Amino acid sequence: MSNTATPPISHVEPLRSPNDVIKALSIDNLIFGLDNDELKILLVKQTDPMHQGKWALPGGWIRYDENLRDAAYRLLEELTGVKQLYLEQLKTFGRVDRFPTERVVTIAYYALVSAEHYSLVAGQSAADVSWQSVNALPELIYDHAEIIDYGMKFLRHQVCHQPIGFNLLPEKFTLLQLQALYEAILNTKLDKPNFRRKIMKMDLLTPCNEKQQGVPHRAANLYRFDAEAYKHLTESGFSFEI
Structure with a gap:
């Protein structure tokens, strides 16, 4: 999709x-x-x-x-x-x-x-x-x-098996935004540490070296989805799984 x-x-x-x-x-x-x-x-x-x-x-x-x-x-x-x-x-x-x-x-x-x-x-x-x-x-x-x-x-x-959810996020997003997206689609609460560990382990996110701007809470780090990295990984037999 x-x-x-x-x-x-x-x-x-x-x-x-x-x-x-x-x-x-x-x-x-x-x-x-x-x-x-x-x-x-x-x-x-x-x-x-x-x-x-x-x-x-x-x-x-x-x-x-x-x-x-x-x-x-x-x-x-x-x-x-x-x-x-x-x-x-x-x-x-x-x-x-x-x-x-x-x-x-x-x-x-x-x-x-x-x-x-x-x-x-x-x-x-x-x-x-x-x-x-x-x-x-x-x-x-x-x-x-x-x-x-x-x-x-x-x-x-x-x-859960393809990174199609990333298409709904802005170009730069936080891990909390990513988790909220998956929770909305799956209609379930995900464990925050486990979700972040699993996502980061895939090496599909590139740090923007930037933080959120104008938020009332502690600014979080921003990331981008690396489509090229995903393409190379799938060619090597990588399986995306949430």
């Missing part, structure tokens, strides 16, 4: 008629956002009579003339206003009874971002859009709670 790739920018257009989409295949986007040391997920409130007032993952039907990833970007932007982030495919969900009255398979995409970097705008088929805490989800439609649960387990496994 890298932030370095440049995704295609979709153009927002009016929603197509049912004849223009594959009615048996849909997209659902799981956009996890870190917001003030709390992990949240982006949800949209439904407007259709069957689910009015309920929340859902931003998604919808795939057009016959578009690729899967393009559909994911388009739907995300149409419903939430969020664009220019990198999506990765998570899993296909196809339980027979997941959608009422007909068979629909959905392909889930996901991303982990800093929530504060994105402005939200509810699209024409969404009553509202907001970041919701993953620990206090509202009532969701279909099997979206199940999809989010799977996504959370996958995300927590990923951050």
Whole structure:
């Protein structure tokens, strides 16, 4: 889940008629956002009579003339206003009874971002859009709670075995900020000495030889994540593990 790739920018257009989409295949986007040391997920409130007032993952039907990833970007932007982030495919969900009255398979995409970097705008088929805490989800439609649960387990496994969490930090950060990030994603309290010892032992942080500025407490040392060191270590069989 890298932030370095440049995704295609979709153009927002009016929603197509049912004849223009594959009615048996849909997209659902799981956009996890870190917001003030709390992990949240982006949800949209439904407007259709069957689910009015309920929340859902931003998604919808795939057009016959578009690729899967393009559909994911388009739907995300149409419903939430969020664009220019990198999506990765998570899993296909196809339980027979997941959608009422007909068979629909959905392909889930996901991303982990800093929530504060994105402005939200509810699209024409969404009553509202907001970041919701993953620990206090509202009532969701279909099997979206199940999809989010799977996504959370996958995300927590990923951050423990790949340094993707560093993408959410400023270029220069403290060890306390790093620990707070992992505690938010993993939803658990980490032992401070053990966490710091494990992180420093990996030799992935470069001291900036600077301290925090303008803080009411004792200023902490600042570090940078060394991407080149991580690349060289992985080539030698290094395994990142929190």
